[in-house]
Amino acid sequence: MHKVLVVGGAGYIGSHMVKRLGQLGCAVTTLDNLSSGHRDAVLCGDFIHGDLANTALLARLLQPGRFDAVMHFASFIQVGESVQDPAKYYENNVTNTLHLLGAMRAARVNRFIFSSTAATFGEPQYSPIDERHPQQPINPYGRSKLMIEQVLEDYDRAYGLKSVCLRYFNAAGADPDGELGERHEPETHLIPLVLQAASGRRSHISVFGRDYDTPDGTCIRDYIHINDLCEAHWLSLQSLMQGAGSQRYNLGNGQGFSVQAVIEAAQRVTGRTIAVQDAPLREGDPARLVADATLARQQLGWRPQFADLDTLVRHAWAWEQRMAGLT
Incomplete structure (x- = not known):
């Protein structure tokens, strides 16, 4: 029975991971300051309300x-x-993560799984994007994540702290059981925004540009189901527990779906007409962001189970109906 501390386990991805760890028989503890997470999303294990800036708390917790x-x-x-x-991003994403790693070192906890991001790559030089792609982030968010990836390389060499960095492309979908889903404030992810327009919680969905070099002119992104992300974390944990070295993996389905394709899938799944308004291109939005997840497939044996767009949207729609009071 693995004993796992999940930091940020009340948020979207973390809460799904906590549920999965509980199903797998792990002893799971969640630490979350609830700045964006939800206490009722932590479905199992112990919960501690606290912040990574509180180094005394971390020292007590990590024994x-x-x-x-x-x-x-x-x-x-x-x-x-x-x-x-x-x-705000450097203090939380970098400094607070250093606090956590320091407490881990003091407690001799030497296995760390880090939620990284495709934003570490910056503007894509080719697609699909594999792990060899240059990392040249173009915003503080991406830079903050890359900094921790670099810190983890140094900590491995100096202290033997083994880590797996998982670079998500577009996390999406919801718990197939209907118990969990996205509750961001504000919401910025495309699929929940489209479904909020379908449910009536939002008047319309904006499409930012129709002149991209793609088949239908709208941006293409690689959407990965939340449960498939959790499976990649579980396989990464298993790998570290079995003595594997540190690694970095890109996670995606390897196929992209355009903004227009997502809207059409949402209309099919919901049976509702979705109001769409065209808007100007947003600066810095690449035409395509698609992952090459070959390395994760080869080394972890990871296989996405929910790669179909309609299935992904269907799970998210069940959650949105709950949030909108339609069920």
């Missing part, structure tokens, strides 16, 4: 022998906000 590994989901993630307020 030798208490945890086998730590999973870190407690980062700020809004690109635009990171440009407007970079200090």
